[in-house]
Structures are given as C-alpha cells and as structure tokens.
Amino acid sequence: MQFISTRGGMQPLPYCDTLLEGLATDGGLAVPEQLPQVSAEVLESWRELTYPQLATEVLGLYATDIARDDLERMCQAAYSNENFPTEGVVPLRPIDGGLTLVGLSEGPTLAFKDMAMQFLGQVLEYALAQRGSVLNVLGATSGDTGSAAEYALRGKDRISVFMLSPQGRMSAFQRAQMYSLTDDNVFNIAVDGVFDDCQTLVKNLAGDLDFKKTHHLGAVNSINLARITAQSVYYFWAWLRATDAVDTASRAGFEVSFTVPSGNFGNILSGYFAKNMGLPVRRLVLAANENNVLDEFFRTGIYRPRAAEQTLATSSPSMDISKASNLERFIYDLVDRDPARVVQAWRDLDEQGYFDFSSQQSRFADEFGIVSGTSTHADRLATIQAVYEASGEIIDPHTADGVTVARHHVESGVPMLVLETAKPEKFQETITEAIGVTVSLSEELQAMLEAPQHVVDMNNDEQALRGFIEQHAATL
Ligand SMILES: *Cc1c(COP(=O)(O)O)cnc(C)c1O
Secondary structure, three states: OOEOOOOOOOOOOOOHHHHOOOOOOOOOOEEEEOOOOOOOHHHHHHOOOOOOHHHHHHHHHHOOOOOOOHHHHHHHHHHHOOOOOOOOOOOOOOOOOHHEEEOOOOOOOOOHHHHHHHHHHHHHHHHHHOOOOOOEEEEEEHHHHHHHHHHHOOOOOEEEEEEEEEEEOHHHHHHHHHHOOOOOOOEEEOOOOOHHHHHHHHHHHHHOOHHHHHEEOOOOOOOOOOHHHHHHHHHHHHHHHHHOOOOEEEEEEEOOOOOOOOOOOOOHHHHHHHHHHHHEEEEEEEEEEOOOOHHHHHHOEOOOOOHHHHHHOOOOOOOOOOOOHHHHHHHHOOOOOOOOHHHHHHHHHHHHEEEOHHHHHHHHOOOOOEEEEOOHHHHHHHHHHHHHHOOOOOOHHHHHHHHHHHHHHOOOOEEEEEEEEEEEHHHHHHHHHHHHOOOOOHHHHHHHOOOOOOOOEEEOOOOHHHHHHHHOEEEO
C-alpha cells in the first residue's frame, strides 16, 4: 500500500514514511492510492476479535510496511487495559429516542483523540527506531489535542514534546491534565498570549526549514495519516457491536448511520474511509456547533472559511474551528481524484474567499452518504437535560451537539450511532448550567487536580522559544 498527495506532487510512499512527513511535500494531504476493500465475509470473520485485534486487522491493510507481529504488539500496547480500563475499549450505550452512544472517551484524557493518538505514539516510536532518528513534536493547544499528544508520547524513546498553551486561557481541568505530567520528555510552555499567538510561534519555527531540520521538528496534528486510519477502526467495531443482535442471515450489508461531532473533519473522514472500504454505512451525519462552516458546505456546496476573529468561543470548544484542515481529502474524491482540480479549488479560495461546488451538492448525500446539521448553545443545554432525564446519562457538550443533530436524521430501521467524543467531567460548567448537577470526579481525577504542576512560563517571544528548544530537544 502506497500513499500519494491530493495535489499530485509527491512520490508514492509507504505508511511509516508518510506519517513522518506530515504534510505532503507539495502542500497537499496524503491519501491511499486506493482504499483497501473489506468484503462482507471478512467483516463477519472479525466479529469475535478484541479491539486491539480488530485494530491490527484494519491498520494492517494500510501499514503494509510494518511486520504483522510488530503491528499487533503496538495495537495491544495502544489499546491496553491500562490506557482504556473500560471493558471492550469502546462501549456502546443506548439512550432515549433509539440512539446509541459509541464511547470513544475511555482513554487517559477523557476525549476521543486518545483513540488515534495512543496508536500514533506507538508507531512513531517504532518508525524512529527503525530509521535511527529522533522527533521533537512542537504543537499549540487550547485543550484536548495537546493533552492527548502528551499522554501518548510521554516516556517514549527518541521523542520529546513541546506543547504551547495560552497562559490563563484553559480550564483548571485542562491545565491540571497537562501540567501534572512529570515525564522528562514532556515540556509544557505557557505563553503570555492567546491561542493564535501560540499557533503563530509554531508556524514560524516549523516554517524555518533549517531550524526544523536541525532540531527534527514535527507535528501530530489532525491531518496525520496514522490518526485518520486509526480512527477508522472504531467505525468497524461499532458496526460489529451494533449488529451482534441482528440475526446471522441479515447481517451482511446491514446499514447503520453515524453522527459525528465535527471540527477539523478528521473523525468523520475516518468514517468516510470505513464506508468506502466496504462497511455498510447509510449516513454519516456531520454535527457542527455555531462555527458551522462545514454544515454550510454540506448544505450548499460552498466552502467559506472564516477569519480567526469571526470564530466564536462556544461551550463545545473542541469544535471551534475557522477552517477544516481535513476537508481537502474529501474534495479530492469529489473532483474524481484530479489533483489539478484540487489545486484550482484552493486557488479560487485564495482569490475570492470561497470555493463553490454547489453544482455537485446533490452528490454529497446520494453518492458519499454525508449530511449535516448545526447545534447551538441552547440546543446543547436542552439535549444534555433531555438525555439526563430520559436515560440518566450525563453527556458532554460535544456529544450533545451530536445527539441534537442526530435526532433530525433518524430513519426507521437504521440504527443511529452517535460518537461520544468527550466525557462530561471535562466540562463541568456547562453540565451544571444544563442540569444543576456537578459530575463527581474519580479519586484519580481528584488527585490529578491537586498534583503539583510543571510548566514553563514564556513571553510571546520567538527567540525565547528557539533557545528553549535548542536546550531541551531530543538529539541523535
Ligand atoms: C477534536 C474534537 C472534536 C472534533 O473532531 P475533528 O476530528 O476535528 O472533526 C469533537 N469533539 C471533541 C471532544 C474533540 O476533542
């Protein structure tokens, strides 16, 4: 299996090389030359597998350059009991209205990013050891991504993490989650500025190619191929669990729908890959919050990213995006995998502020299975309350966006699975606003909140950051 760029300018590369590259050399995103196919018989033969075994099967179709034993060991380590203490790793729970939650937030940071990041940590360590190389991950975070990266990369050989966060702008829970880590290879840097300042610092350093090369800088952001492929696994898992109760004769081709709380279009893209690999999926329902550039695109065919200052700070903050970095992988299919038309779309966007596929809009649902909707703060609160009253379950604000939008897309005879992308413990304020209850914290979480914190305060100063990395970076 080889990977190519959506913009056509990259030599085909195998899996491990692709994920070390990050962005393709021509500025495009890596996609498989062809999606691997899973027949109904093969799918059925996976029914008795544990989650790590299933991950080995699905990821083995992409990572053909990794020896099977190594891949199996990495999947066992990524999806261990220690990382995901809940039975089965990804539990399914029915709630009211015929919906089922798919529990993707049982990992160390209580959000779905652990699902992909834990695997990425394993495969990075493996690929670096094979090449005798090192990696210094430089990132900016306003919450979930940074902590998932740190928990996946802590203690890994040949890897250090430099994570910038805006001073005083994260919740107490988010700060504690990141800053309580004591591993020597994790560096939390609190910048005197806002999230955009952190991101600008990262961009400037990563854009300095000499500095980047000398210090082996890299990223683990949402366009990373290992993350996209690892996320496909739970769509297969959820389908298998949702069809356990269907009689054997009716299982082949039995369709389910998924609703996905979305931001950068990473999670739902993984579902789209799973569908195109042969998983019987009827609809992929994209749920957006008030920052609904993607809902707008799927309803109208017009994609108009917003400026940072037009991006609202909402109560489902991990979906607060101005542009969706993975959308290019879908556009590539939409233009029948013609790199010239992908480049043209981006040129249109640069010149006029949007690109226009309104003539193709009817294909989104019919051919690709994707529909969408928007949920607001009021919807979120009402849904958290309704689910709590009807099912006794407390859901987090992002999952609530999913449930809100899912309810508009339920079809009779088609199970609707809603991805639970975070746990409510992380978003106490909104939960209290919705139902007047505080979510009780486990002893471990309580201890985490009270633990000493390790963070370096820094001015919004590129020279200071360069100096810090020069001093602490992992070296050959
Ligand atoms: C990252 C995140 C999302 C959005 O996922 P994308 O892959 O960016 O679409 C949704 N919910 C939570 C809790 C997240 O952390």
